[in-house]
Amino acid sequence: MSDSSSHPDSSTNRGGATGLQPFGLRAIDTSMRVPAVVFGAMSVLWLFVATLFALITSFKLHTPGFLGQWELLTFGRVQPAYMTMFLYGWATNAGFGVAFWIMARLSRNTLQAGVTLYTAAAFWNVGVLVAIFGILIGHLNPHKWLEMPGYAAPLLFVAFALIAVWAVLTFRFRRSDYSYVSQWYLLAALFWFPAIFGIACLMLVYAPARGVVQSVVGMWYAHNLYALWLTPIGLAAAYYFIPKILGKPVHSYYFAAIAFWTYLVFASWAGTQHLAGGPVPAWIISSGIVGSLLTLFPVVIIGINHHVSMAGNFGKLRTSPTLRFVYFGAVAFTSVSILTAFTAFRSVREVVQFTYFMDGQMQWGIYAWFTMAMFGALYYIMPRVLNREWPSAMLIRLHFWTCASGIVLYVLAMCIGGWIQGIQINNPGAYPDFVDVVGNTMPWLVAGSLAGILLLLGHAAFAIHFFWILLRPEIPDESRSKLFKEPKHMKVAVK
Amino acid sequence: MNKLSVIITGILVTIAFSWAGLVLTSHVQLGALEHHVDELSGDSFPPPRAGIARRGKKTYQELGCVACHTQQVRRPRDEETWRLPYGYAGDIERGWGERQSVARDYIRDEVVLLGTRRVGPDLMTVGGREDTREWHHRHLYDPRINTPGSTMPSYSFLYKTRAVDDDPSPRALDLPEGFGAPAGYEVLPTPRADALVQYLLSLRMDYELPEVPAENE
Structure with missing residues (x-):
């Protein structure tokens, strides 16, 4: 562990793998301006459209006639179109933007071969557009989260290959002496x-x-x-921003490495418990249960690193929007991992299987955890790459509180409503007519739609703010150092 | 942890471990599963689907029915292992099947439609539960005809309404008061609706497999 740093952007540096002088953070940020804006803007646009589709999906659940006369907008198509937009349009574009910026900063290198990233951005977003179009005209697959038609996938694959090569080369030719835990996750x-x-x-x-x-x-x-693509990017952001903003090293850095490897091994075996009771051999479900439970081990270590660092610093949640969003995400990560382990048990799964409970759990992971962490990261990155300030503290507050309350309301409604639904599905004696079970979920589905309206409001505030900052004048150099003061660098705690 | 080669090798090992353990192993175990041939009659089970039903399955996929409907009957109540009051009892007690569905039931499907959400009921045996064309056509045209209170969307875009000339079509839907077309018009299924209904009618598990005898109670 002695050659890895317990603090992001450690100040002692001899040039790393290349032996060259590391670049300053300012130069790195400026060089990352175009990719950060491109991926950021695409992600914000996709998020807004995805939210509209999510609302249509949600309304259709309790008002089946809503936009029902067009085959293009039938429930079975808008639902996968929404998920594809959210996962590949918003989450992945935002993940790219955040991943590149963190990778460049930690490698202490300015943007190299930027054309690779721009080509990748074009391929990726055209690919997502083709995928959505394909789904809406009926060329969809029935596989969860892979509903996109076969002809869209190669575009995404090309984009991804370019991006992975870029990231590996950036890490290989880094000008820092140390690798940092965020880089491993990326x-x-x-x-x-x-x-x-x-x-x-x-x-x-x-x-x-x-x-x-x-x-x-x-x-x-x-x-x-979710577990090995979105979550590692979210963890890279949490491991970067929480210590960075608090100005203190990662609480237990030695264990961070153990958590990293055990997370990769255990989390990649979780997931098959979703087939419980189904027509597959029992060992497949058992391995999912075991994987989900074992994942708690790295989750506890990661949780200690995030939450113990926060102890005594909760006042900073008020002053730093980045910390507020990222820490909300970190709390959600810990809790959703515990929830996933809980619902993996066969006796619990008998109830929650196939119900709205699973939607609540899923959104707690991909929204409350990953999406909130990405919001926080973008609030930190954009002013620095643009050399401009966020124009409105009010819009940030609006964004945070609508999204935080919206997602909590959604998850509560789905989990409570889903649990009731599961009990009733399994009890044909008391609820012989399935349509009664469906009817009893209606209030919860309406609550879900209300939550969706809150989220739409928050995303609109974010989108307005995002494009507003692009239009602002740059701030002069002399006031920059005051505005974007980097916290005092820590001495490297290991060796 | 500073060497790129060490980190990347480690990451690739975790990918290989997960893939070999879950994906490859289940492929080895189930990938060569064959249909069951009854020694007396020579019939094979599960039976193959007719061509029109296979076309209907494509329509089922195109409309995204899998978003709300599963196609799997989960195993029955097991007195020894269930702890919560109900277990998976619902599936068989609701009449969604007489036995649990097993891996062999799906080997004829090029695309498997197990599903992950039961917004609506399971459809593994819907062709056995409702075995008339008319029921399914009415249900697709407007689900509230057969099931008041249903939240399933209407698939009326699979039907065309046309003026009845001198010669009304025998294929016109028989719709109850309040749901039908205005006087002088009739509702006819398109070929896609016909195929979809044939697919739904083909969804049944009325055969036995050696690994899972039907429940006798």
């Missing part, structure tokens, strides 16, 4: 995604595996898209 994410995406496309779309092997592959893909 490298893991950048290798895991093409692996699972390639295997899933091959075994589900191009050469479908036989029978229910497809369901196993599908669950393996969907779970790992």
Whole structure:
């Protein structure tokens, strides 16, 4: 561990792998301006459109006639279109932007071969557009989170290959002496995604595996898209921003490495518990349960690193919007991992299987954890790469409180409503007519739509703010150092 | 942890471990599963689907029905292992199947539609539960006809309404008061609706497999 740093952007530096003088943070930020704006703007646009589609989906659940006369907008299509937009349009574009910036900063290198990233951005976003269009005209696959048609996937794959090569080269030719835990998670994410995406496309779309092997592959893909693609990027951000803003080193850095490796091994085996009771061998479900429980070990270590650092510093949540969003995400990560382990047990799964509870749990992971962490990261990154200030503290507050309350309301409604739904589905004696079970979920679904309206409001505030900052004048150099003061660098705690 | 090669090798090992353990192993175990041939009659189970039903399955996929409907009957109540009051009892007690569905039931499907959400009921055996064309056409045209209170969307875009000339079509839907077309018009299924209904009618598990005898109670 002695050659890795317990603090991001450590100040003692001899030039790292290349032996060259590391660049200053200011130069790195300026060089990352175009990729950060491109990926940031695309993600914000996708998020807004995805939210509209999410609302349509949600309304259709309790008002089936809503926009019902067009085949293009039938529930079975807007729902996967929404998920595809959210996961590949918003989450992945935002993840790219945040990942590049953190990778460049920690590698102490300015943007090299930027054209690689711009090409990748074009391929990726055209790919997502083709995927959404394909889904809406009916060329969709029935596999969760991989509903996109087979002809869209190669575009995404090309984009991703370019990005992974760029990131590996940036790390290889870093000008820092140390690698930092965030970089490990980013490298893991950048290798895991093409692996699972390639295997899933091959075994589900191009050469479908036989029978229910497809369901196993599908669950393996969907779970790992969350656990080994989105989550590592979120963890890289949390490990970067929490110590950075608090100005103190990671609480227990030695354990961070153990948590990293155990997370990769255990979390990648979780996920198949979603097939519980289904037509697959029991060992497949058991391994998902075991994987979910073992994942708690790294989650506890990661949680200690995040939460113990925060102890005594909660006042900073008021002054730093980045910390407020990222820490909300970190709390959600800890809690959703515990929830996932809890719902993995067979006796619990008997109730929650196939109900809205799973939607609540899923959104607690991809929204309350990942999305909130990305919001926080973008609030930190954009002013620095643009050399401009966020114009309105009010819009940031509005964004935080609408999204925080919206997602809490959504998750509560889905989890409570879903639990009731699960009990009633399994009790045909008391609820012989399935349509009564459906009817009893209505109040919870309406609450879910209200939550969706809150989220739409927050996302609108964020989108306005994002494009507003692009239009502002740059701030002069002399006031920059005052505004964007980097916290005092820590001495390296190891050696 | 400063060497790129060490980190990348470690990451690749975790990918290989997870893939080999879950994906490859289940492929080895289930990927060569064959249909069951009854020794007396020579019939094979699960039976193959007719061509029109296979076309209907494509429509089922295109409309995204899997977003709300599963196609799997979960295992029955197991007195020894269940702890909460109900277990998976609902599936069989609701009449969604007489036995649990097993891996072999799906080997004829090029695309498997297990599903992950039960907004609506399970459809593994819907062709056995409702075995008339008319029921399914009415249900697709407006689900509230058969099931008051249903929140399933209407698929009326799979039907065309046309003026009845001298010669009314025998294929026109028989719709109850309040749901039908205005006087002088009739509602006809398109070929996609016909195929979809044939697919729904083909969804049944009325055969036995050696690994799972039907429940006798």
